[in-house]
Amino acid sequence: MTLSDKNFAFVMHCGEMGSRWGFNRTIGQxxxxxxxxxxxxxxxxIAEGLSISRGNVSMGIKELQSWRLIxxxxxxxxxxxxYAPAGTIWDMANRVFEERKKREIDPTLSLLRDNIxxxxxxxxxxxxxxxxxxxxxxxxxxxxxxxxxxRLSPEQLQSLMKLGSGIGKVLDFKDxxxxxx
Amino acid sequence: MTLSDKNFAFVMHCGEMGSRWGFNRTIGQxxxxxxxxxxxxxxxxIAEGLSISRGNVSMGIKELQSWRLIxxxxxxxxxxxxYAPAGTIWDMANRVFEERKKREIDPTLSLLRDNIxxxxxxxxxxxxxxxxxxxxxxxxxxxxxxxxxxRLSPEQLQSLMKLGSGIGKVLDFKDxxxxxx
DNA sequence: TCTAAGTTTCAATAAATAATGAAACTAATG
DNA sequence: CATTAGTTTCATTATTTATTGAAACTTAGA
Numbered sequence: 001m002t003l004s005d006k007n008f009a010f011v012m013h014c015g016e017m018g019s020r021w022g023f024n025r026t027i028g029q030x031x032x033x034x035x036x037x038x039x040x041x042x043x044x045x046i047a048e049g050l051s052i053s054r055g056n057v058s059m060g061i062k063e064l065q066s067w068r069l070i071x072x073x074x075x076x077x078x079x080x081x082x083y084a085p086a087g088t089i090w091d092m093a094n095r096v097f098e099e100r101k102k103r104e105i106d107p108t109l110s111l112l113r114d115n116i117x118x119x120x121x122x123x124x125x126x127x128x129x130x131x132x133x134x135x136x137x138x139x140x141x142x143x144x145x146x147x148x149x150x151r152l153s154p155e156q157l158q159s160l161m162k163l164g165s166g167i168g169k170v171l172d173f174k175d176x177x178x179x180x181x
Numbered sequence: 182m183t184l185s186d187k188n189f190a191f192v193m194h195c196g197e198m199g200s201r202w203g204f205n206r207t208i209g210q211x212x213x214x215x216x217x218x219x220x221x222x223x224x225x226x227i228a229e230g231l232s233i234s235r236g237n238v239s240m241g242i243k244e245l246q247s248w249r250l251i252x253x254x255x256x257x258x259x260x261x262x263x264y265a266p267a268g269t270i271w272d273m274a275n276r277v278f279e280e281r282k283k284r285e286i287d288p289t290l291s292l293l294r295d296n297i298x299x300x301x302x303x304x305x306x307x308x309x310x311x312x313x314x315x316x317x318x319x320x321x322x323x324x325x326x327x328x329x330x331x332r333l334s335p336e337q338l339q340s341l342m343k344l345g346s347g348i349g350k351v352l353d354f355k356d357x358x359x360x361x362x
Numbered sequence: 363t364c365t366a367a368g369t370t371t372c373a374a375t376a377a378a379t380a381a382t383g384a385a386a387c388t389a390a391t392g
Numbered sequence: 393c394a395t396t397a398g399t400t401t402c403a404t405t406a407t408t409t410a411t412t413g414a415a416a417c418t419t420a421g422a
Contacts, residue, residue, distance in 0.1 A: 006296060007309045013292050020285045024410065035316075036309035043369075053412045058370055079367065079420065089315040104201045111194050115187060128188045128217035134270040135216075141342045148348055156349060161322050167329055168337060205380065224399075234382045239400055260390065260397060 001045055007036055011050070022100050023067070026052055027060045031069060035089070040073045040082035068095050094150070101146055105139050112136040182226055188217055192231070203281050204248070207233055208241045212250060216270070221254045221263035249276050275331070282327055286320050293317040 003011065011032040018028020029050050034041060041049070047057045061083060064070045071086040085092060112132050120126040152160065184192065192213040199209020210231050215222060222230070228238045242264060245251045252267040266273060293313050301307040333341065 004303070004306050004309075006299065006306055010292070010296065010309065010313065013289065017285070017289055026410075036312050038305070038308045055370075055372090055413065056411055059411090062370085081369080089312065089319055093319055104198070108194065108198055111191070115191065118187065122185070124219070125185050125187060127219045128185075128191065131217050131270065132191065138270055138274055145342070152349060160348070161326065167341065168333060207380075236383065236400075236402090237381055240381090243400085262399080 001041075001049060003033075003049065010036060021096065022103070023063060026050070026056055027063050030057070030060045031064060034070060034083060034085050035092075040084040042080045042082055044080075046083070067099050097146065098150070101143070105143060109136065109139045109143065112139070182222075182230060184214075184230065191217060202277065203284070204244060207231070207237055208244050211238070211241045212245060215251060215264060215266050216273075221265040223261045223263055225261075227264070248280050278327070279331070282324070286324060290317065290320045290324065293320070 011029050014032025015025040015029035018025045018031075021028060023031075029052075030046055033046060033049055043054065043057045043061060046060075047054045050057075061070065069086055069092055070083050073082040073084055075082060087095075112135060115129065115132050116136060118129075120129050149157065192210050195213025196206040196210035199206045199212075202209060204212075210233075211227055214227060214230055224235065224238045224242065227241075228235045231238075242251065250267055250273055251264050254263040254265055256263060268276075293316060296310065296313050297317060299310075301310050330338065
């Protein structure tokens with residue numbers, strides 16, 4: 001199983017972007033490879049395809065599973081485990097988004113919540129707390145929103161997405177409606 | 182200039198989150214420190230406050246400036262450079278978002294665009310291209326949306342944010358309106 | 363229950379990334 | 393134009409993160 005030049009280039013790109021997307025090079029490559037490969041792959045095929053050690057693949061699989069980006073499949077009569085993307089591209093993007101929120105926002109939100117409950121003991125703390133409050137509110141909003149987006153049906157999302165520059169108009173419209181009564 | 186325990190804890194937290202937010206520990210700390218400090222700070226004050234080398238601060242400043250998160254200020258009669266956050270919390274979050282889009286999405290979008298223009302030469306490439314097309318469309322949508330959000334006035338954004346779980350309703354509403362004619 | 367195909371773990375090692383600090387640079391001031 | 397406060401650079405060093413591969417583990421089937 002050898003990759004064409006184009007496909008290889010894509011997989012390598014995924015590797016280079018890997019760390020920006022929240023994992024590392026190898027895991028980025030694995031993810032890219034599984035996405036563009038029609039058939040599920042064994043760990044050995046992945047290791048061979050990417051020229052990395054079997055052990056590394058095993059760790060990568062664990063990580064990709066913790067992100068819920070891949071799933072295991074079994075082929076009757078075959079003892080090996082086969083791996084494939086755990087859903088559509090859209091599903092995967094959602095997972096990455098969700099997982100990153102968990103890692104990049106939630107811990108800070110928790111710290112800020114605690115801080116806000118306390119009473120500042122001097123001017124420095126007072127100013128700092130105001131700033132933290134602003135960050136807190138911002139993150140709360142982001143959190144609420146992402147939860148909201150998760151709740152929308154795929155159709156609604158599609159509709160919202162297609163709205164594009166219409167957002168402003170819909171908002172104005174909504175304001176008019178709400179102001180009437 | 183010494184930090185209170187609470188404020189110190191916040192700054193350290195920013196350090197730990199730094200790499201998740203797109204920079205490194207030191208830069209995260211610097212950013213946190215500047216945010217909760219009312220007065221602009223000199224590079225030396227930052228180095229002292231965080232117990233890091235002067236050279237490191239200089240590099241951090243350069244990086245934070247490249248993200249457009251801090252600005253330089255001068256105090257008349259003082260030759261030193263003073264640094265302060267370059268805007269409100271909201272502004273800063275926007276900058277981080279924008280910058281990350283540039284680093285995490287744009288390069289991939291560019292690669293995918295190129296790929297999509299080519300003609301697959303076999304079945305593997307055909308399947309791969311379909312997948313890439315999906316990723317491409319998703320990223321285009323995200324890009325359009327973030328541009329759209331940037332364009333909204335702060336008030337509209339506020340309004341949109343407060344909408345929360347009302348999004349669904351507004352969407353349904355919009356659909357009804359649009360279907361009428 | 364023994365064998366062997368397959369998988370995971372983890373100590374050792376390699377690679378990448380960040381931090382230091384001394385030297386080079388810059389520019390305001392006497 | 394020499395001095396010096398202040399800043400930046402970058403080779404060196406330290407730290408962190410990723411990778412390997414051999415040994416341990418797991419489990420299906422003989």
